[in-house]
Amino acid sequence: MPLEIVRNDITKMKVDAIVNAANTSLQKGGGVCGAIFRAAGSSELQEACNQIGSCKVGEAVITDGFKLDAKYIIHTPGPIWQGGTNQESSLLQESYSNSLELAKNYQCESIAFPLISTGIYGYPKEEALQIAISTISSFLLQHDMFVYLVVFDKSSFGISKKLFQSIDEYIDENYVDEASITFNRNRQEPYVLEELFEDEPLQNEIFKEAEYSLVNMLDQLDESFSERLLRYIDEKGMTDVETYKRANIDRRLFSKIRNGVDYTPKKKTAVALAIALELCFEETMELLSAAGFTLSRSSKFDVIIEYFIQQANYNIYEINEALFAFDQPLLGA
Incomplete structure (x- = not known):
C-alpha cells in the first residue's frame, strides 16, 4: 500500500531510501541516528556526512546507504520540542516534505521514515504522528511512492488516547x-x-x-x-x-x-x-x-x-x- 505503518527496525527495511533523524552537524548520534550509522558502517557514512558539512532543521540531504539494504540515506534534522511555540510543527512538516521531494528527485519508489523528533528531541508522539500522516498523505495525492512509517514498538506510536x-x-x-x-x-x-x-x-x-431487498438483490x-x-x-x-x-x-x-x-x-x-x-x-x-x-x-x-x-x-x-x-x-x- 502507498502508506503503511510497520513495526520494524528501520535499518532492516528493504526500500530505496531510509530517513535518518539527524542532527544539524550530521554527526553520529544516539537513538535511530546511531543505529543507522552502525548498520551502514560508521566510518564510511561519517565521511560522506562530513563532505556535506551540515544541514539546517527541516531541510534534507542525501548519502549512499553503504552497507544497508537501502540505496540511499536521507538525513533530516527535526525540531527540538520547546512547547510548540517555536515553529516546531512547520519545521517537522518540512522535514517530511523535503525528504519526500529529495527521494522523488532521486527516482526512489519507496522510502521508510522513523517518527522524526519523537525520541530525545521530545516531540509529543500523538502530534508528531498526525504531522507525519498529513504531510505524507498530501504528497501521495500528487505522486506515486511507497512510504513506510517505521515504529520499533508500541511505546513509540502515538494514537490519540x-x-x-x-x-x-x-x-x-x-x-x-x-x-x-x-x-x-x-x-x-x-x-x-x-x-x-x-x-x-x-x-x-x-x-x-x-x-x-429481494428485487434489489435479484437485479444485482x-x-x-x-x-x-x-x-x-x-x-x-x-x-x-x-x-x-x-x-x-x-x-x-x-x-x-x-x-x-x-x-x-x-x-x-x-x-x-x-x-x-x-x-x-x-x-x-x-x-x-x-x-x-x-x-x-x-x-x-x-x-x-x-x-x-x-x-x-x-x-x-x-x-x-x-x-x-x-x-x-x-x-x-
Whole structure:
C-alpha cells in the first residue's frame, strides 16, 4: 500500500531510501541516528556526512546507504520540542516534505521514515504522528511512492488516547467472540411469529422492505465486484485516481480490479475502497458481498471498521492508525 505503518527496525527495511533523524552537524548520534550509522558502517557514512558539512532543521540531504539494504540515506534534522511555540510543527512538516521531494528527485519508489523528533528531541508522539500522516498523505495525492512509517514498538506510536478509548469501548460493547455466538445459537428461544403479526402496519412494512431487498438483490445478482465498484464510483461522482489514492492502494492493483471482471481483491482492499467512496454501512456491505465478504461482530477488525463508518469518519490514515494500535491488518494494498 502507498502508506503503511510497520513495526520494524528501520535499518532492516528493504526500500530505496531510509530517513535518518539527524542532527544539524550530521554527526553520529544516539537513538535511530546511531543505529543507522552502525548498520551502514560508521566510518564510511561519517565521511560522506562530513563532505556535506551540515544541514539546517527541516531541510534534507542525501548519502549512499553503504552497507544497508537501502540505496540511499536521507538525513533530516527535526525540531527540538520547546512547547510548540517555536515553529516546531512547520519545521517537522518540512522535514517530511523535503525528504519526500529529495527521494522523488532521486527516482526512489519507496522510502521508510522513523517518527522524526519523537525520541530525545521530545516531540509529543500523538502530534508528531498526525504531522507525519498529513504531510505524507498530501504528497501521495500528487505522486506515486511507497512510504513506510517505521515504529520499533508500541511505546513509540502515538494514537490519540481519546480515540483509542472510544474505539476500545465500542469493541467492548459490540465484539462477540465466536464461542459466544455458538453458545447463544444453541440457547435461542423459538421465534414467536404471532407477536409479529399482531401489528398489521408493521407486518406490511416488513413485507415491503423484504420485497424491495429481494428485487434489489435479484437485479444485482450477476454484478461482479469490479462492476459494482465502478457503479459506486460513478454514483459518487469520483474519478479512478481519486478512488485509489483515497483507498491507499497502488494504481497497478486498481487497474487489475477495474479491468478484471472476475478479479476478487483481498478483504482489506475491498474495505479500503468502500472507505474511499465514503459508503454508508449498508452500501459497504453490498460492495463487500460482491467479493464474497461481510462485516461480522466476531472480528475486531470488522468492529473497528464499523465504528468508523458509524462515526462517518472516512480518513483511511486515521483508521489505519487505530487498526495498527489494536494489532489488526491495515487498509489498502
